[in-house]
Amino acid sequence: MSGKVNEEDGTGMSGPLAGVKVLELSGIGPGPFCAMLLADMGADVLRIDRLEPADLGLPLEPRFDILSRGRRSLGLDLKRAPAVGIVLSLAEKADVLVEGFRPSVAERLGIGPDVCLARNPRLVYARVTGWGQHGPLAHAPGHDINYIALCGALAAIGRAGEAPVPPLNLVGDYGGGAMYVAFGIACALVERHSSGRGQVIDAAMSDGAASLMSIFYARRAAGAWADERGVNAIDGGAPWYDVYETSDGKHIAIGAIEARFYNNLIACIGLDPATLPRQHDRARWGELRARLREAFRQKTRDEWCELLEGHDVCFAPVLSLAEAPAHPHNRARATFIERDGVVQPAPAPRFSRTPGSVGRRAPERGEGGAAALAEWGFDAAAIAAFRAGGALIA
Numbered sequence: 001m002s003g004k005v006n007e008e009d010g011t012g013m014s015g016p017l018a019g020v021k022v023l024e025l026s027g028i029g030p031g032p033f034c035a036m037l038l039a040d041m042g043a044d045v046l047r048i049d050r051l052e053p054a055d056l057g058l059p060l061e062p063r064f065d066i067l068s069r070g071r072r073s074l075g076l077d078l079k080r081a082p083a084v085g086i087v088l089s090l091a092e093k094a095d096v097l098v099e100g101f102r103p104s105v106a107e108r109l110g111i112g113p114d115v116c117l118a119r120n121p122r123l124v125y126a127r128v129t130g131w132g133q134h135g136p137l138a139h140a141p142g143h144d145i146n147y148i149a150l151c152g153a154l155a156a157i158g159r160a161g162e163a164p165v166p167p168l169n170l171v172g173d174y175g176g177g178a179m180y181v182a183f184g185i186a187c188a189l190v191e192r193h194s195s196g197r198g199q200v201i202d203a204a205m206s207d208g209a210a211s212l213m214s215i216f217y218a219r220r221a222a223g224a225w226a227d228e229r230g231v232n233a234i235d236g237g238a239p240w241y242d243v244y245e246t247s248d249g250k251h252i253a254i255g256a257i258e259a260r261f262y263n264n265l266i267a268c269i270g271l272d273p274a275t276l277p278r279q280h281d282r283a284r285w286g287e288l289r290a291r292l293r294e295a296f297r298q299k300t301r302d303e304w305c306e307l308l309e310g311h312d313v314c315f316a317p318v319l320s321l322a323e324a325p326a327h328p329h330n331r332a333r334a335t336f337i338e339r340d341g342v343v344q345p346a347p348a349p350r351f352s353r354t355p356g357s358v359g360r361r362a363p364e365r366g367e368g369g370a371a372a373l374a375e376w377g378f379d380a381a382a383i384a385a386f387r388a389g390g391a392l393i394a
Contacts, residue, residue, distance in 0.1 A: 014042050014354060014355060014356070014357055014359075015040065015041040015042025015043070015347075015351070015354055015355065015356040015357065016041055016042060016351055016354045016356075017038060017041040017042045017043040018042035018043075018354070019042075019044075020038070020042070020043040020044065020095045020096065020189070021043070021044050021046070021093060021094045021095050021096070021376065022035065022038050022039075022043045022044065022045040022046070022094065022095065022096040022097075022098065023046055023048065023087070023090050023091060023094040023096070023097045023098070024045055024046065024047040024048065024071065024097075024098045024099075025047075025048050025087075025097070025098065025099040025100070025101070025106070025111075026047050026048060026049045026050060027099070027100035027101070028100070029100070029144070029169070029173040029174075029177065029178075030100060030128045030173050030174065030177030030178035030181065030203075030205065031098055031099065031100035031128055031178075031181075032067040032068055033067050033173070033174050033177075033178035034098055034126075034128065034177075034178040034179075034181045034182045034185075035047065035068075035070075035071060035098055036066070036067050036068070036069060036070060037178065037179075037182045038096070038098075038182065038185070039069065039070025039071050039359070039360075040069075040070060040347035040348075040356040040357070040358065041347065041356045042354070042356060042357075042359075043096075044071075044372075044375070045070060045071035045072075046071060046072055046073075046074060046090065046369075046372045046376070047068070047071050047072070047073045047074070047363070048073075048074050048076050048078075048087060048090075049073050049074065049075050049076070049365045049366065050075075050076065050077070050078060051075055051076070051077045051365075060362075062361055062362040062363060062364055062367075063339070063340035063341065063342050063361055063362070064342055065362035066342070066344045066345075066362070067362075068362035068363065069339070069344075069358055069360065069361055069362050070358060070359055070360050071360065071362075071363065072360070072363050072367065072368030072369060072371065072372045073363040073364065073365055073366055073367050073368060073369055074086070074366060074369040074372070074373075075365045075366035075369070078109050078111075082386070084109065084110045084111060086386055087111045088110075088111060088115065088116065088119055089378070090376065091111070091116040091119060091120055091123060092119045092120045093120075093376050093377055094120070094123060095122070095123070095124060095189065096123070096124045096125075096126060096185055096189070097116060097123060097124070097125050097126065098126045098128070098181070098185075099111075099125075099126070099127055099128075100127075100128045100129065101127075101129075102129060102139060103129060103132075103133045103134070103138050103139060104139075106127075113125040113127070113200045117198060117200070120198070121196075121197055121198060122192060122196065122197065122198045123198040124185055124188040124189060124192065124198045124199065124201065125198065125199070125200045125201065126181050126184060126185050126188075126200075126201040126203065127181075127200065127201060127202055127203065128177050128178070128180075128181040128203040128204075128205070129202075129203075129204055129205070130142040130143070130146070130147050130172075130177075130204065130205050130206060131147070131204055131205075131206055132202055132204030132206065132207060133202045133204075137150075137206075143169075143172075144166075144169035144171070144172035144173045144205065145166050145169075145172070147172040147176065147177075147204075147205040147206040147209055148167075148171045148172045148176070148205075148206075148209045149164075150206050151206055151207075151209045151210035151213060152210070152213055152216075152217075153171050153172075153209050153210075153212065153213050154166070154167075154171075155229070156213070156216060156229060156235060157229065157235070158229045158230060159229065159230045159236060160228070160229055160230030160231050160236075160237065161230070162229070162230070164229065171209050171212060172205045172206075172208075172209050173205060175208065175209065175212055176205045176206070176207070176208025176209030176210075176211070176212055177203065177205040177208055179208070180203050180207070180208035180211070181201060181203035184201040184203055185201065188201060233257065234257070237285070238257075238285065239285050239288045239289035239292050240254060240255075240256045240257065240262050240265070240279060240288075240292075241254065241255050241256070241257060242254060242289070242292075243318060244292060244293055244296035244297075245293075245296065245297060246296055246297065246299060246300050246301040246303075246304060247297055247298060247299055247300050247303075248300040248301060248302075250300070250301035250317070250318065251301065251317075251318040252296065252301055252304050252305075252308075252315055252316065252317055252318060253315065253316050253317075253318050254292075254313075254314065254315050255314040255315070256313055256314050256315075257314070259279065260312065261312055261313055261314045262279050264311055264312050264313045265308075265313040265314075265315070268307060268308055268311050268313055269292075269295045269296070269307075270295070271291060271292075271295060276288060276291060301317050301318075302317075304317075305317050324336070325343050334346055337358065339358055339361060340361055344358075346358075370383055373386070
């Protein structure tokens with residue numbers, strides 16, 4: 001393991017978003033991941049946790065709840081008027097509010113964007129949903145697999161002649177959802193410097209996943225991409241851009257697209273190019289794949305690593321979650337850290353002057369809330385009144 005994090009909670013917070021106050025309304029999927037990204041970059045994230053256990057999502061011991069790292073928690077019963085009042089008071093002091101409810105739920109609770117922006121016109125109110133705030137499916141339930149199905153992404157992933165393969169929930173929840181709402185927040189904060197005004201962000205996972213597909217829509221329009229799985233250059237259709245099993249049952253990933261990389265690969269694995277089909281002869285890709293498959297089965301994954309490293313062939317071993325943190329490159333870059341005995345990805349991207357960090361572990365429900373309220377400018381009397389209202393655990 002390349003790095004350990006054992007800072008005292010609440011100290012040493014750094015990053016390009018230091019000083020930005022973020023109010024997170026607890027949810028699952030893209031909302032927590034977005035809040036983790038903001039916290040990793042130094043934002044002061046205060047999460048509002050509901051009191052009902054059913055609303056807390058998958059129960060995890062805090063040290064395992066990586067997506068909740070870096071913030072503190074208030075436990076509020078949002079069905080009580082005093083709790084709604086607390087959220088609105090916090091919204092007055094926040095730079096950003098992140099919520100992932102279905103459309104109109106925040107409004108029904110009394111904490112929708114109109115009322116929050118009326119109290120704080122500089123607030124960036126970020127909403128992340130599956131289908132967006134309007135449209136025929138806006139109120140329909142769904143999960144990552146549904147959102148990426150509708151935008152064409154799911155249909156493009158998988159082997160030729162086989163069913164589409166769900167790409168974990170990276171494309172919808174995290175790529176199309178959390179990353180786009182975090183980007184939207186960054187854009188809105190920059191724009192606020194000139195206008196002095198906040199705004200509402202409508203981040204739909206279906207929209208974000210569609211945006212991620214831009215290059216493939218472009219190539220299809222140009223006639224350079226077939227609208228079917230596993231027959232294109234970088235979807236596993238080309239034999240020189242694929243995954244191959246090694247003699248020990250493990251795998252290596254080959255991405256030898258350019259001619260120089262392909263030629264180097266063929267030389268390194270000991271094949272005679274004169275006996276092979278031409279690289280871009282699609283009609284004979286099956287034959288070329290069979291030759292490559294047979295060649296890679298002759299050595300173990302580690303033997304191939306030793307043979308191919310240092311040559312321009314565009315390859316990498318396919319590592320498991322258990323193996324990846326120990327790879328020399330990941331260790332050298334501290335791509336993974338260890339916090340409270342749990343190995344986890346480090347904050348990304350890197351900054352030269354204001355690096356991000358993991359300042360706090362994930363909180364228990366209500367943990368750190370009173371301290372956060374004090375730091376956000378509420379005096380002891382106000383905090384006592386919140387408790388007396390029966391709506392606050394802190």
